[in-house]
Amino acid sequence: MYKPRIKIELFGTPRMVAGTRQIEATGEDLGTLFQNACNKVPSLRDHIVNPEGTWLNAGYTFVVDGQFTNDPTHYVDPESDVLLVSRASGG
């Protein structure tokens, strides 16, 4: 079955750790997309995954189409603008 690929644009630590600005992975929701992205770039797991290995740790968040979300069931499709960023702001 055809699974469309979704681009995740990385910022900050995720970009440094992955060594790339962008990852492509499959998934219909953020949770699946995230797991598949981590399978593709395992170095992400060491930095941004929670101790249970299931989801982002407290330092990171997704932004989908301009909206911040930490909901792994959030629907995504190939048209979605998906960003993975540090949660901490301020400067």
Added chain:
Amino acid sequence: MHSVHGQYLHIDLSHGRMAIYPIAESVQQAFLGGIGLGAWLLDAWCPAGTEPLHPDAPLIFVSSPFIGTGLTTASKLAVLARSPQTGFIGDSLTSSYLAISLKRCGVDAIVITGQCPEWSVLIVENQEIRIEPAQDLLGTSPDSTSEQLRDRLGKQFRIAAIGEAGENLVRFAAISNDGRLAGRTGPGCVMGSKRLKAMAVRGSGRLPVVADPETLGQAARALSRRSLGPETAKYRELGTAANLAFFNKMSMLPSRNFQASQLDGLEGLHGEALHATHRTDKNACAACTIGCEHHYALRSSSGEGKSGSTVRLEYESLYALGPLCGINDPDIVLQAARLCDDLTMDSITTGATIAWAMECRENGVDLGVPKHEIPTFGDGDALLRVIGEIGQRRGLGDLLADGSRAAARGVGQGSESWTLDVKGLELPGYDPRKLPTLALGLAVATRGACHNRSSAYEVDLSDQLAPDAELEARVQAAIRAEDQASILDSLNLCKFLRHCFDDLPAESAHLLEQVTGVPADGETLLATGERINTLKRLFNISHGWTRDDDWLPSRVLSSENSQSLLSPDWLTSALDIYYRQRGCDAHGIPTSASLSRLQLDHLRESASAPA
């Protein structure tokens, strides 16, 4: 009450005298320390009509109960004055060993009034003072001043100093200590007006004991461990410069004097790129486990390195000296940041005021100098030249040294419509047109457009509120962010620690109880934050504030930016709700019922300055 001395030192520079005054325990409980206690002292020592640069105007340095307790980041020093830039409250925080040294002197604060007959250094050694000539230090950077003074006086001395900008009464001059700046609202200008080049402090006394050292020790170790977790990873690994690429992507990056919210060609300025191309090492403030201060190599624009020269760079300097001025050359931005540090002036106001001048040039506004001396957007060499002129009040710099609002009022010609400030303080690098909670926070912030006193960007840059949330809820969130910021600012803790708490007010209250022995909970601490914010508002009212001052720049509210979430009607409604929720009348004046509820009626009365 443990971990405080219950007294402060007043120094009169005009007569070389000092005196010690008590601080009632009720006052310390009500205002904690730092910005809170400082606001109470400022309210007492700076009555209505006291001009910011008059010798009678106070310059205040404040410690807190948390200083010296082993709690990570608890090394902030609060600096307060009536701002010569805004005319309202001026409050800044800077991390340094000076805060600990001050507390070892056996006082919780130092209030300085008067004016030295000649340029001087104030030396505070425990509870004795002396004033020495400083003519030989004029024109030197704070780093150099500090080095010379510590060589002369001893390494145990900690130094707060001004640079040339403070000497020349640049209205947004800062005060530097340990290389960190009390940067916004111009405390360095007030220090310069007192002909005080530096203050050297050595405290050799014991720090006051805390109430429950064993429990506090455990809590402090747990907090330190958490400060090394994912909540602060961004600060430790990349520093705040990491904001730039993301903000640009989100169209939240003010560029070319807010004419745009996004700029092409900034890849070289991205925090991630700077890390790879320029970063040399990093440092931590006194008593801090996080270590967010990243240093970058200084090179000429041709790529030639100056051996060993580095500069620290935060996002706000990167924004203001980079995209806000249309600059995308990292070497220029780093040199500009270093110049601001050496001259010791607020890099946000510096960049924003130069960006205003650049737009004046675009529009043919006469700034009283030949046109070719006015910088254009993207001209890095001109940026560096004008920064130097501001610090020395030469040429165009003399006009810009008063900040963008004052400069625009001076030259007119329509240029007032492209100053980007609130209450005379220029906007930070978060475009409020995309951040509505922050927009309200910037409008009502007592020291002017300040992201640190509001912290409401936290709400916008998270999933705390739905984008279409009711305005009541958004205002409530802005108020809570403001009160939480006041708690941190009055305990003298770093805001980068805030994500290390699950419930910041409740957990801070537990720490406060372990430190002071005074029972506290989250609700009472939030009420303390509200009290402090209200007192700062009362100070402003005493100095001429009206509701019109809680307003955003016309460019931010105009419909010219199609992505803007703001409008004048929106802000009017938000302010109406804000004042109601804050217990103010429709004019933004706190009601007598509010003052009574917050005990500010009698706490203010007890604050009259000793004659």
